[in-house]
Amino acid sequence: MTEDARDEVDLLVAAWRAERPDLDVEPLQVLSRVSRLAKHLDRARRAAFAEHDLEPWEFDVLTALRRAGKPYELSPGALLRATLVTSGTMTNRIDRLAQAGLVRRRPDPEDRRGVLVSLTETGLARVDAAFDDLLRRERELLSGLGPADQRTLASLLRTLLTPFDSPL
Amino acid sequence: MTEDARDEVDLLVAAWRAERPDLDVEPLQVLSRVSRLAKHLDRARRAAFAEHDLEPWEFDVLTALRRAGKPYELSPGALLRATLVTSGTMTNRIDRLAQAGLVRRRPDPEDRRGVLVSLTETGLARVDAAFDDLLRRERELLSGLGPADQRTLASLLRTLLTPFDSPL
DNA sequence: GAGAGATATCTCGATGTCAAGACAGTACAC
DNA sequence: GTGTACTGTCTTGACATCGAGATATCTCTC
Known part of the structure; x- marks a missing residue:
């Protein structure tokens, strides 16, 4: 078992497990991270482009x-x-x-x-x-x-x- | 070498390699896929939610x-x-x-x-x-x-x- | 306990996007 | 060649967001 929370998604998943113990929320482990990473990537892009107007x-x-x-x-x-x-x-x-x-x-x-x-x-x-x-x-x-x-x-x-x- | 194009990102990377052979475009292999997957995920979310107004x-x-x-x-x-x-x-x-x-x-x-x-x-x-x-x-x-x-x-x-x- | 600065929320104007539809031009069947 | 359907681009109106600023309240220091 990976019980220690390492990033915000681990915390998110733990919160859902507490509130909805009836659901299998494993998909979030992958897909929430994909969404979040995409968001950070968008910021990096925006910053890179701003340098060039x-x-x-x-x-x-x-x-x-x-x-x-x-x-x-x-x-x-x-x-x-x-x-x-x-x-x-x-x-x-x-x-x-x-x-x-x-x-x-x-x-x-x-x-x-x-x-x-x-x-x-x-x-x-x-x-x-x-x-x-x-x-x-x-x-x-x-x-x-x-x-x-x-x-x-x-x-x-x-x-x-x-x-x-x-x-x- | 993985020379066969398997998905659209492979094609994208190949196009960049042809146009900008001077650059190392490897990061795109990961990050373009992250962006694209996030986009598809957004659509899936939109579809799931639409069912529930x-x-x-x-x-x-x-x-x-x-x-x-x-x-x-x-x-x-x-x-x-x-x-x-x-x-x-x-x-x-x-x-x-x-x-x-x-x-x-x-x-x-x-x-x-x-x-x-x-x-x-x-x-x-x-x-x-x-x-x-x-x-x-x-x-x-x-x-x-x-x-x-x-x-x-x-x-x-x-x-x-x-x-x-x-x-x- | 009075004043300065921080905090919580809301208001307003500008922006970029989408969806639907308008309009011009093309392609193909008959 | 004429009519019908399709394609390519642009127009319009509605919408959600952001950023900056306004207002009210709290907190902390003196």
């Missing part, structure tokens, strides 16, 4: 374009699929990024309904610098685990994620 | 009260520390929960600045039912892993979380 949502759009490779150009539709936001949100984001001079919008020459969004020079430089910074912080966050443990963790998480992959 | 934010407040044990009563200040939201948000949440008949507000007899918020009968029944449902879905989400793997995963995640615990 970027909001997390800006970074998300810019990295999608960056990953696409030269000429760093995608349609709004492709961007919203990459970032999992709605079309209204994406329109709003592109508007603000264009106004900030980080992306450019131009009509799609092949489809008159369509638009193509591409990184500007500034946008490219900004996202590259921010990504570098983010990786530095992520490495720091993982520094408690050795390489072997990190691989184990990645592999277990992948198992949980595979059911979600193709659908949606 | 609860929004995630409502559940968060109600469970904090539920975990406190009889008489299921806490101050707004204690609630906002438990849920990590700002005071303005908590006021708003309590207003709406009270209007929905799930919690009650009464002046704190010991501190005239203060207020105490408690679960109503309806609130208690609602949160217990929703929690049961949530655990069922979480178990389903974890069904790809055996008990030993789940313990390993919980333990690795705990290691990553401990640095965050007491500070803040």
Whole structure:
């Protein structure tokens, strides 16, 4: 038995056991920690991006374009699929990024309904610098685990994620 | 070498390696998966709560009260520390929960600045039912892993979380 | 016991998101 | 080629959140 409370989730689980002894709350041991870690990661991201005057949502759009490779150009539709936001949100984001001079919008020459969004020079430089910074912080966050443990963790998480992959 | 792409994060990492071969993107193997899993978990939560006519934010407040044990009563200040939201948000949440008949507000007899918020009968029944449902879905989400793997995963995640615990 | 600073809660304005729907253009069947 | 369904983007209105500040009360020191 692991009876000593080591982190806040252990305390949370202990509180539930006291109040609802009829329930098996083991799933919380994994999933509450996933949620909490994600929250801390969000803060680290926000901090890393703030150094480069970027909001997390800006970074998300810019990295999608960056990953696409030269000429760093995608349609709004492709961007919203990459970032999992709605079309209204994406329109709003592109508007603000264009106004900030980080992306450019131009009509799609092949489809008159369509638009193509591409990184500007500034946008490219900004996202590259921010990504570098983010990786530095992520490495720091993982520094408690050795390489072997990190691989184990990645592999277990992948198992949980595979059911979600193709659908949606 | 694990060269075959198994999930979307493997594809993401491969894309970064192609575009930024100068960077060590290994941290993404763990942390991108944490973020994504948290997102899927949010959806599962939303779905579980919808069955009981609860929004995630409502559940968060109600469970904090539920975990406190009889008489299921806490101050707004204690609630906002438990849920990590700002005071303005908590006021708003309590207003709406009270209007929905799930919690009650009464002046704190010991501190005239203060207020105490408690679960109503309806609130208690609602949160217990929703929690049961949530655990069922979480178990389903974890069904790809055996008990030993789940313990390993919980333990690795705990290691990553401990640095965050007491500070803040 | 009076004043300074801390604490508890609420109010208000701005922001980013989503959902639903509007609108233009395209694709395919007949 | 004409009609129907689909696709891509943008518009609008509602909503939950945050941050800053307002108000009331408590606490501690002198």
